Amino acid sequence: MRRFVLIALLTLFLAPGLAHAVTPDEMLKDPVLEARARNLSQELRCMVCQNQSIDDSEAPLAKDIRLLVRERLVQGDSDKQVLDFLVARYGEFVLLKPPFQVQTLLLWGLSPLALLIGIGALFLMARRRKTVIPETTALTPEEQRRLTGIAAADSPRPLIKP
Amino acid sequence: MIPELGHYALVLALALGLIQAVAPLIGAWRRDEALMRLATSTALMQFGFVALSFAALTECYVTSDFSVATVYENSHSMMPLLYKFTSVWGNHEGSMLLWVLILSLFGASVAAFGNNLPATLKANVLAVQSWIACSFYLFILLTSNPFLRLARPPFEGRDLNPILQDIGLAVHPPLLYLGYVGFSIAFSFAIAALIEGRIDAAWARWVRPWTLAAWMFLTVGIAMGSYWAYYELGWGGFWFWDPVENASLMPWLAGTALLHSAVVMEKRNALKVWTLLLAILAFSLSLIGTFLVRSGVLTSVHTFASDPTRGIFILVILVVFIGGGLTLFAWRAPLLKQGGLFAPISREGALVFNNLFLTTACLTVFVGTLYPLALEALSGEKISVGAPFFNLTFAPLFIPLLFAMPFGPLLAWKRGDIPGVAQRLMAAFGVGIVAVAVTFAAAGAGSVLAPFGIGLALYVMAGALTDLVERIGLFRAPLATSAKRAAGMPRSVWGTAVAHFGMAVTLLGIVCASTWGEERIVALKPTQVVSLAGYDLTFDGMAQRSGPNFRELAAKFTVRSGGGVIGVMDPSKRSFASRNSSTTEAALMSRGVSQLYLSLGDVNDDGSVAIRVYFKPLVLLIWLGAVVMMLGGALSLSDRRLRVGAPKPAAKSTKSTLQPAE
Numbered sequence: 001m002r003r004f005v006l007i008a009l010l011t012l013f014l015a016p017g018l019a020h021a022v023t024p025d026e027m028l029k030d031p032v033l034e035a036r037a038r039n040l041s042q043e044l045r046c047m048v049c050q051n052q053s054i055d056d057s058e059a060p061l062a063k064d065i066r067l068l069v070r071e072r073l074v075q076g077d078s079d080k081q082v083l084d085f086l087v088a089r090y091g092e093f094v095l096l097k098p099p100f101q102v103q104t105l106l107l108w109g110l111s112p113l114a115l116l117i118g119i120g121a122l123f124l125m126a127r128r129r130k131t132v133i134p135e136t137t138a139l140t141p142e143e144q145r146r147l148t149g150i151a152a153a154d155s156p157r158p159l160i161k162p
Numbered sequence: 163m164i165p166e167l168g169h170y171a172l173v174l175a176l177a178l179g180l181i182q183a184v185a186p187l188i189g190a191w192r193r194d195e196a197l198m199r200l201a202t203s204t205a206l207m208q209f210g211f212v213a214l215s216f217a218a219l220t221e222c223y224v225t226s227d228f229s230v231a232t233v234y235e236n237s238h239s240m241m242p243l244l245y246k247f248t249s250v251w252g253n254h255e256g257s258m259l260l261w262v263l264i265l266s267l268f269g270a271s272v273a274a275f276g277n278n279l280p281a282t283l284k285a286n287v288l289a290v291q292s293w294i295a296c297s298f299y300l301f302i303l304l305t306s307n308p309f310l311r312l313a314r315p316p317f318e319g320r321d322l323n324p325i326l327q328d329i330g331l332a333v334h335p336p337l338l339y340l341g342y343v344g345f346s347i348a349f350s351f352a353i354a355a356l357i358e359g360r361i362d363a364a365w366a367r368w369v370r371p372w373t374l375a376a377w378m379f380l381t382v383g384i385a386m387g388s389y390w391a392y393y394e395l396g397w398g399g400f401w402f403w404d405p406v407e408n409a410s411l412m413p414w415l416a417g418t419a420l421l422h423s424a425v426v427m428e429k430r431n432a433l434k435v436w437t438l439l440l441a442i443l444a445f446s447l448s449l450i451g452t453f454l455v456r457s458g459v460l461t462s463v464h465t466f467a468s469d470p471t472r473g474i475f476i477l478v479i480l481v482v483f484i485g486g487g488l489t490l491f492a493w494r495a496p497l498l499k500q501g502g503l504f505a506p507i508s509r510e511g512a513l514v515f516n517n518l519f520l521t522t523a524c525l526t527v528f529v530g531t532l533y534p535l536a537l538e539a540l541s542g543e544k545i546s547v548g549a550p551f552f553n554l555t556f557a558p559l560f561i562p563l564l565f566a567m568p569f570g571p572l573l574a575w576k577r578g579d580i581p582g583v584a585q586r587l588m589a590a591f592g593v594g595i596v597a598v599a600v601t602f603a604a605a606g607a608g609s610v611l612a613p614f615g616i617g618l619a620l621y622v623m624a625g626a627l628t629d630l631v632e633r634i635g636l637f638r639a640p641l642a643t644s645a646k647r648a649a650g651m652p653r654s655v656w657g658t659a660v661a662h663f664g665m666a667v668t669l670l671g672i673v674c675a676s677t678w679g680e681e682r683i684v685a686l687k688p689t690q691v692v693s694l695a696g697y698d699l700t701f702d703g704m705a706q707r708s709g710p711n712f713r714e715l716a717a718k719f720t721v722r723s724g725g726g727v728i729g730v731m732d733p734s735k736r737s738f739a740s741r742n743s744s745t746t747e748a749a750l751m752s753r754g755v756s757q758l759y760l761s762l763g764d765v766n767d768d769g770s771v772a773i774r775v776y777f778k779p780l781v782l783l784i785w786l787g788a789v790v791m792m793l794g795g796a797l798s799l800s801d802r803r804l805r806v807g808a809p810k811p812a813a814k815s816t817k818s819t820l821q822p823a824e
Contacts, residue, residue, distance in 0.1 A: 021397060022683055023683070023763060023764065023772050024683050024684050024685040024772050027683060042549070042550065043550050045546040045548060050404070050460070051402070051403075051404050051405060051546070051548055052402075053548065053549070056399070092546075093544045093545060093546055094546070095546060096547070096548030096549060096550050096551065097547075097548065097550035097551045097554065098545045098547060098551065103537060103541070103543060103545070104533075104545065106529070106533070107529055107530065108555075110529050111522055111525050111526040111555060111559070114521075114522050114525050115519075115522045118518045118521075118522065119518070122506075122514060122518070126505075126506045
């Protein structure tokens with residue numbers, strides 16, 4: 001919830017006291033495991049917060065999940081197993097990057113689709129313009145003759161001023 | 163008395179607004195000079211009355227008049243004067259009043275400086291502007307009146323949310339609103355053009371300065387908000403892809419696209435319909451942002467449903483303006499004549515490319531922000547869309563955009579030549595490739611993407627400089643000639659180069675700070691030392707301090723580098739008795755454009771204290787880049803041809819056709 005400071009508009013919502021997210025006592029001794037835990041934490045949502053990862057959140061629930069993640073990692077789970085475990089427990093709401101599924105089809109697909117449609121539309125428009133405006137062709141002999149005639153008729157006044 | 167005066171002034175502004183919403187339209191339709199001129203005076207007076215209303219509310223806050231409900235809820239008599247001042251807009255009601263103040267300011271500016279506009283266009287623009295103003299006056303008066311009195315005035319106020327007791331509140335919201343609301347002018351111009359059924363290159367020239375000004379404010383406003391969040395929230399992040407942030411990013415993306423497509427329209431009379439659409443969209447996204455933030459819908463669809471008055475009101479405004487605008491567009495836009503043909507490979511083509519990617523990026527943010535809301539409302543299913551999603555989808559759209567950036571200004575109008583431009587960009591490519599190689603060598607196998615990010619940033623910088631060097635013929639013509647050309651070059655050319663350079667500066671900051679940042683989370687006892695990035699921080703001890711309306715526990719750290727003391731950092735935790743809440747005040751130490759960031763956690767029973775220390779390399783570039791972008795905008799705005807209130811309608815000036823292409 002603390003994030004609302006950004007636009008200073010949602011002051012109606014009270015911010016809870018600010019403390020630390022990850023605290024020294026919950027960190028793992030093994031730096032490799034700890035790094036994995038931190039990476040996973042950034043992908044997981046603190047469910048009682050507003051769009052905040054458990055890595056950033058100081059809510060007690062976030063701390064519980066952080067500890068849970070570390071517990072699973074110590075027991076030898078892979079990153080995917082940890083995520084699956086949490087999804088089974090808390091639902092997909094816990095993932096900050098929703099998986100590609102039927103319900104999220106538009107979420108993932110709309111922008112690439114729009115880009116493709118945009119490119120396609122531009123391509124078509126460029127082609128159509130080409131056909132509408134034909135390339136300038138050379139004058140036919142008949143036109144050339146008439147033009148010379150007109151120029152000759154105008155002759156006392158030079159066409160191009162010196 | 164003062165609050166009633168403010169309330170009454172707002173009602174008067176509404177009355178004037180209603181006149182202005184109708185009279186000029188009739189005037190423009192019947193070619194009635196007097197009715198059209200009326201709009202100028204009502205717009206100026208509207209601003210006068212809203213300013214009076216705002217001043218009245220400010221007076222209530224500054225004198226701590228707790229008989230006014232909003233003052234009681236958001237102010238405290240012990241607060242420093244600055245915060246009494248800023249708490250005027252540190253709440254829903256007051257911020258809406260700031261919103262309409264800025265809206266009426268823009269309306270008044272068009273009235274005052276728009277003398278070069280055709281009379282009918284000006285009248286229509288001011289009328290549309292007044293429709294927007296009236297709907298928001300009504301919103302404030304009916305659902306969010308900041309002047310409501312309490313029957314029994316309490317003795318003391320409930321204080322401003324401690325997080326907002328910061329200089330950031332003085333800077334960020336006004337700047338952001340200047341940007342948000344500034345796009346209303348582009349919207350009004352677009353609607354006016356659709357009403358008249360006529361639009362030409364001159365229209366783009368009139369709209370561009372307003373869009374540019376709004377864009378500048380929005381750019382800096384977003385950057386300031388980001389910096390504020392960075393130092394206030396205590397974990398050193400600068401962008402969270404929070405819906406509230408996204409709400410401000412969407413108009414920025416659309417506005418940036420509009421800025422570029424308006425160039426095509428002004429120079430080549432092409433992309434007219436598209437530019438109109440973008441003008442409508444940019445402000446629509448501002449309205450959507452206001453709705454998202456103001457209605458409470460973000461917290462949960464259910465919060466929104468429990469107290470829907472405000473939300474529904476804004477939703478109606480939203481539907482009327484966006485729906486109405488787009489309907490009018492669909493109906494009238496086909497009547498507009500398309501002009502200015504161009505080959506796909508041309509300056510115009512490059513700007514279309516820019517627009518395609520910017521609008522897709524905008525769509526990505528839009529979908530990501532609203533999808534969870536829509537899904538929950540439709541199926542009750544809850545999903546989260548957060549930073550990992552946006553990082554994955556947004557970056558791939560910005561990379562081609564940034565890569566193409568240096569090409570745009572170097573391509574010729576109508577028909578360009580990519581190999582030719584690529585040849586001129588050789589030096590820039592070289593800089594980029596060397597940067598990638600050097601970073602790879604220096605950083606080792608750490609991150610694969612970061613060196614490319616650095617390379618891209620330096621390539622864009624070099625590309626922006628190439629454009630300038632090419633134009634003034636530096637290294638090819640004698641130095642004196644180059645200097646002369648530089649002095650005579652249109653300011654907008656400088657503006658483009660500077661703004662593009664600024665974008666690259668921001669990118670460089672983002673890449674460096676997020677890749678090579680260091681972090682330590684430790685518990686320290688006094689005299690213990692924590693080291694990172696070549697700095698040693700010694701914990702000297704804790705002390706209690708008291709401020710005007712808070713008490714704080716401050717820790718003192720001595721920072722050493724290479725053996726010598728370079729300074730002291732004192733992060734603290736503040737507790738505010740009035741709200742029974744606390745904030746973390748991080749300590750920052752700038753080393754060039756890099757920063758050491760230190761924030762305080764809990765104090766443990768054994769006397770040790772938990773701290774988080776970060777070293778953020780080049781982090782300040784993120785925001786400095788935005789300032790550079792704004793400077794680019796300002797340079798462009800100062801260009802001769804865009805000067806607001808220039809005496810002659812630029813369209814009729816024969817000189818304009820002789821100006822060098824931008």
